[in-house]
Amino acid sequence: MPEPKPAYSRILLKLSGESLLGREPHGIDFATTTAIAKEIKEVYDLGVQIAIVIGGGNIFRGAVGTAAGLDRVSAEQMGLLATVMNGIALQDALEKQGAVTRHLSAVEIKSLAEPVIRRRALRHLEKGRVVIFSAGLGSPYFTTDTAAALRALEIKAEVILKATKVDGVYTSDPVTNAKAKRFRTIRYIDFLKRGLRVMDATAASLCKDNNLPIVVFNLRRRGNIKRAAMGEDIGTKVY
Numbered sequence: 001m002p003e004p005k006p007a008y009s010r011i012l013l014k015l016s017g018e019s020l021l022g023r024e025p026h027g028i029d030f031a032t033t034t035a036i037a038k039e040i041k042e043v044y045d046l047g048v049q050i051a052i053v054i055g056g057g058n059i060f061r062g063a064v065g066t067a068a069g070l071d072r073v074s075a076e077q078m079g080l081l082a083t084v085m086n087g088i089a090l091q092d093a094l095e096k097q098g099a100v101t102r103h104l105s106a107v108e109i110k111s112l113a114e115p116v117i118r119r120r121a122l123r124h125l126e127k128g129r130v131v132i133f134s135a136g137l138g139s140p141y142f143t144t145d146t147a148a149a150l151r152a153l154e155i156k157a158e159v160i161l162k163a164t165k166v167d168g169v170y171t172s173d174p175v176t177n178a179k180a181k182r183f184r185t186i187r188y189i190d191f192l193k194r195g196l197r198v199m200d201a202t203a204a205s206l207c208k209d210n211n212l213p214i215v216v217f218n219l220r221r222r223g224n225i226k227r228a229a230m231g232e233d234i235g236t237k238v239y
């Protein structure tokens with residue numbers, strides 16, 4: 001029997017900052033980061049072109065700073081820098097697994113990461129390099145989910161694979177409501193009407209308007225990144 005083929009040739013993987021936490025309350029758990037890198041390498045080895053948008057919530061969120069009295073813009077800039085730190089950690093972990101990577105930051109920080117230049121990002125992907133996008137969109141008032149939607153459109157990814165800590169999109173929060181039911185698929189219009197919270201509305205609208213599907217899946221189940229890339233029926237497909 002021939003080996004099953006991946007469902008996509010180019011994907012955008014959205015990893016929240018929290019995904020790097022492991023059991024730590026704060027910061028980066030390097031064992032967890034290595035485990036995620038190993039899973040990404042499995043997809044890389046299938047020949048799938050991979051871009052990653054990394055979040056920063058494990059280190060700093062703009063909303064936390066704002067609640068503490070910081071100006072919102074200053075607080076969000078700190079959040080942006082948190083994503084750059086995660087990008088460096090993820091790049092290191094991926095390279096230790098033997099993946100060739102490039103880190104592109106939307107905030108210029110030349111000695112650490114390349115600037116985001118779309119054509120250059122495309123070239124990296126074509127050459128089989130994993131592209132890590134950090135610093136969101138480089139501007140406050142956005143989230144890294146919205147950055148994931150925009151970058152996916154820019155690089156013409158076929159899908160966003162959104163790794164989360166739950167199994168998909170539910171009728172309500174499964175962490176607080178045991179009766180919450182998971183959708184196998186849901187249309188963007190229904191997702192938005194119901195005010196579901198797995199990603200923000202700006203990101204969802206952008207994907208909706210441009211027919212870009214998102215697969216929301218649980219990163220805590222080992223092997224799920226590969227399953228999602230193979231197009232297996234896991235999590236929830238928003239389309």
Ligand code: UDP
Pocket residue numbers: 015016017018054055056057058060061062063075076077078079080082083135136137138139140141142143144145147
């Ligand atoms: N952020 C921003 N602009 C962006 C993306 C992110 O200002 O385009 C800031 C924002 O303050 C946010 C923080 O960076 O709280 C970390 O990003 P996010 O909360 O999206 O990370 P995640 O939840 O994925 O870990």
